[in-house]
Amino acid sequence: MKAIAVERGSEGPAVIEKPRPEPEEGAALLRTLRVGVDGTDHEVIGGSHGGFPEGEDHMVLGHEAVAVVEDANGTDLDEGDVVVPTVRRPPADGSNEYFERGEPDMAPEGEYVERGIVGDHGYMAEYFTSPPEYLVPFPENLWEYGFFAEPVSITEKALEHAYASRSAFEWSPESALVLGNRSLGLITLAMLEFGVESDRSFADRDFDRTYCLGRRERPDPTVDVIEEIGATYVNSNETPLETVPETHEAMDFVYEATGYAPHAFETVEALAPNGVGALLGIPDSWEFEVDGGRIHNELVLHNKALVGTVNSHVKHFEGAIDALKELPEWLLEDLVTTVATPEDVAPAFEYGHDQIKAVVEFDSL
Ligand code: NDP
Ligand code: ZN
Numbered sequence: 001m002k003a004i005a006v007e008r009g010s011e012g013p014a015v016i017e018k019p020r021p022e023p024e025e026g027a028a029l030l031r032t033l034r035v036g037v038d039g040t041d042h043e044v045i046g047g048s049h050g051g052f053p054e055g056e057d058h059m060v061l062g063h064e065a066v067a068v069v070e071d072a073n074g075t076d077l078d079e080g081d082v083v084v085p086t087v088r089r090p091p092a093d094g095s096n097e098y099f100e101r102g103e104p105d106m107a108p109e110g111e112y113v114e115r116g117i118v119g120d121h122g123y124m125a126e127y128f129t130s131p132p133e134y135l136v137p138f139p140e141n142l143w144e145y146g147f148f149a150e151p152v153s154i155t156e157k158a159l160e161h162a163y164a165s166r167s168a169f170e171w172s173p174e175s176a177l178v179l180g181n182r183s184l185g186l187i188t189l190a191m192l193e194f195g196v197e198s199d200r201s202f203a204d205r206d207f208d209r210t211y212c213l214g215r216r217e218r219p220d221p222t223v224d225v226i227e228e229i230g231a232t233y234v235n236s237n238e239t240p241l242e243t244v245p246e247t248h249e250a251m252d253f254v255y256e257a258t259g260y261a262p263h264a265f266e267t268v269e270a271l272a273p274n275g276v277g278a279l280l281g282i283p284d285s286w287e288f289e290v291d292g293g294r295i296h297n298e299l300v301l302h303n304k305a306l307v308g309t310v311n312s313h314v315k316h317f318e319g320a321i322d323a324l325k326e327l328p329e330w331l332l333e334d335l336v337t338t339v340a341t342p343e344d345v346a347p348a349f350e351y352g353h354d355q356i357k358a359v360v361e362f363d364s365l
Pocket of ligand 2: 038040063064150151
């Protein structure tokens, strides 16, 4: 079968031939439909994030997938069912308490592998295998957008944790600011603007006023999407993050999806009293100056919170699926800028300003 992988010492992704995997007992065989590409894949390809499976000379890419059960192999899945896989799996030396209590997203580094990111092969192949407890049923009619379940689940978890940090008092947020205008930022912006009516989704608040900060000049396709959503574009070249309260308003909620490390600290200044910032970006080591006293003081005297959050698990995928059912289809269509095939995969890894979300399509329903 064809797979898209990074090989040790190579510059970029390559199409390789691999044997079709045989499911072990307790695992099903999945036929891949589509796999999304995001900033994390670019970091993995560039070598700044993640790592190869032990003893292997390559890693199959891809952690945002939608697939069909090809061979249930004695599990309680049904052949033909559409599913989306979660990303974390137990490390090679066995399971641990985080997996046993169904919270692998809370496991510290070293206590997990992540398919297509660190220590395990991903889903960018014609087939993959998985135990059923890591597969979430996905509505067949939305299969083309199934790869969005993973990134949306990341935001579901971020919202759960951020809002939990504000649950001790009467918090009535009205304004939200998303930092970053690629795939994760834009789909999150839509979730905050439109809200999701579902008991399973943590995106159940719709904010009165939403903003999205980027560093691009108009005309730009992502700015068009921001405005179609009904949000206000903030150009950080004109309006640095810490000046947003003066030029727009102080924010009840900030969602950082840039990976630009100064944003973590400037977020504290952009927040309104009692606000919360969720940090998602994964920067490299970077030394710079900040006014630590001021940040400390702001956090304390204005009851502000910063929450770091990574990965997600089954309940977040379930919320994400409900969110995807409610997000307008024009938005999902606008976000998908490239559908590549394994035969000509290069366009999926182009990263120009007209690329928002690229996917590799292995098969269709
Ligand atoms: P991208 O790297 O594709 O997008 C980053 C966005 O941030 C781009 O729109 C970029 O602008 C913008 N940006 C970067 N620096 C600045 C700046 N100084 N001012 C304004 N805008 C800026 O990533 P994704 O959308 O896929 O993901 C966002 C971040 O979240 C990444 O760091 C990624 O690693 C992380 N991530 C974290 C997860 C988690 O579980 N915590 C899961 C998934 C992703 P431009 O395009 O113009 O360069
Ligand atoms: Zn991702």
